Amino acid sequence: MASRPTVQSLAKDLGVSRQTISNAINRPEVVAPDTLERVLKHIHESGYVPSRAARQLKEDRSRQIAIRLLPTFDGINGHILDQFIHDLAEILRTRGYRLSVFSAKDTKDEIKQYETMYAAREIDGVILAATVPNDPRIDSLLKLKAPFVTFGRPWSSSHDPEPSSFSWVDVDGAAGTEAVVRHLASKGHSKIAYISWPISSGVGRDRYLGWMNGMQSLGLETDGLLRECTDSAEEGAKQAKTLVQEGATAIVCASDSLAMGALAVTDNELTVVGFDDTPVARALGMNSVAQPIHEVAEKTVETLFARLGGDETPHRILLTPEPMFRNELTHN
């Protein structure tokens, strides 16, 4: 790194003290005019840029925001987070901030890293994704008094009158599955089945409730049309087979992985709808529900900057996803 000019190398080049260089930059009035001219000319020609670390020290902020990269699983559902990170980096840049990504072994390790990074003033704030019920990361960040915003609701308090004490941005999964049910009903479907993630999970329960509310408010029977399983194409295929036997004409799924499995065993004779509008769904021309990720990223950054600017009010922003129908059969 010898090629980058520093106060030291400039001083050496010019045969003056480091103090003279510093004075020329910060207190030019104390430097003799001819020295000043010579020093400033050389600084300009050298391409010297004051160190970001020096600015950080002076300002007591790093202009860096941390986000944890999750390990990749099947690369299908992980895509949402990758896109979120792309969008965050782009939006933070317009505010003169950088995104520092890091990996962690587990949640405990993740929390430890926030503590270390925040204490060393290496980061000014944190963006938490993939929140879970009673998320221990939230308690830790509140305790640290580190500014943060979550992409994901505080599921533990979703049935709780107590509003959250921190800011979050999320997508209204229930609104998405309910809109899908209403659309399918308008096309003549009445036996609309649902393959759910475990309903004990925050996101799983949210998307399930949308289906249930839609069916009930339309006066449609739900008996025998609900399946609950973990997230994989294999499970989707297995559950879809039993729903075909049940007489379902459309299957709504909590994810594109489940929908892909369901599609494979229903031979295009049923309408299948996934969730998240992942690249796989788009490539296969599948029906799905798209999350407005760019808007999530914008609102997340906006909310985080309000907090960095001293606004302690918890903001809660719920965005609406959009059903994408590409391949559907009318049923009547």
Place this chain on the structure above:
Amino acid sequence: MASRPTVQSLAKDLGVSRQTISNAINRPEVVAPDTLERVLKHIHESGYVPSRAARQLKEDRSRQIAIRLLPTFDGINGHILDQFIHDLAEILRTRGYRLSVFSAKDTKDEIKQYETMYAAREIDGVILAATVPNDPRIDSLLKLKAPFVTFGRPWSSSHDPEPSSFSWVDVDGAAGTEAVVRHLASKGHSKIAYISWPISSGVGRDRYLGWMNGMQSLGLETDGLLRECTDSAEEGAKQAKTLVQEGATAIVCASDSLAMGALAVTDNELTVVGFDDTPVARALGMNSVAQPIHEVAEKTVETLFARLGGDETPHRILLTPEPMFRNELTHN
């Protein structure tokens, strides 16, 4: 950020000067014993961590490595880069470094950001992905004397006896497509077609050459079996139709997007092989060629750290991809 103790807040808490705090940490011998004990006890209890910016200034390094996030296209081919970034973050962490991701409008903007970040000693080095022939980013980084390693060969000099003047790590695409041809021939195929990316592109030419070398060294006819097109499922489908008419029994493709299109029109009557083993390929049980991304990330970091440690030798590391056969028809 008032909650994080600083030298200033510690001094205020204790009613001593900032110099005393600094001395207690850096030159304890000059502090009166009772003051020293009181100061150190309070520092310990406060959870004070020296600022990373201060350490950066002292060490003249930031322990940050930059990589540009590319805009997402179809989310299929972009997956390789996302996985690379995950792996880099994980490996850099074991060396006490962070990965700083940023977005750029275009190549010119990307170069400008390297200049700014490097001059401000905000980053110690750069990892360049997705290199192109005569990549202007390489010239700029060489001129800046910024340590960098590319994931991708310097395509401009691949037919050139002059070895590159910088370090790179890459995957031998030609070895991948040649291995696929040899495998297919061993299963009885002789009319093995190839759907190529534009052969003018570095990666396109590389993967194409493997197919051509494989066919020629096995004495197989290639006439009428080559198609060249841009990367999309639509193009893959279009080209595959004409290859079926040509009597091809197997189609090797430069990407999974092309292979997905080819699969859709060949009704499982031909063996189709993609490239990159993306999540879509795995989800669909497609044949593909897997790049050893974790090993690429390891070698990239290793090579970059050699350079950061003062090793100016250009290292050139070419890794071999692995064909994954999941769904093939024997032909004889």
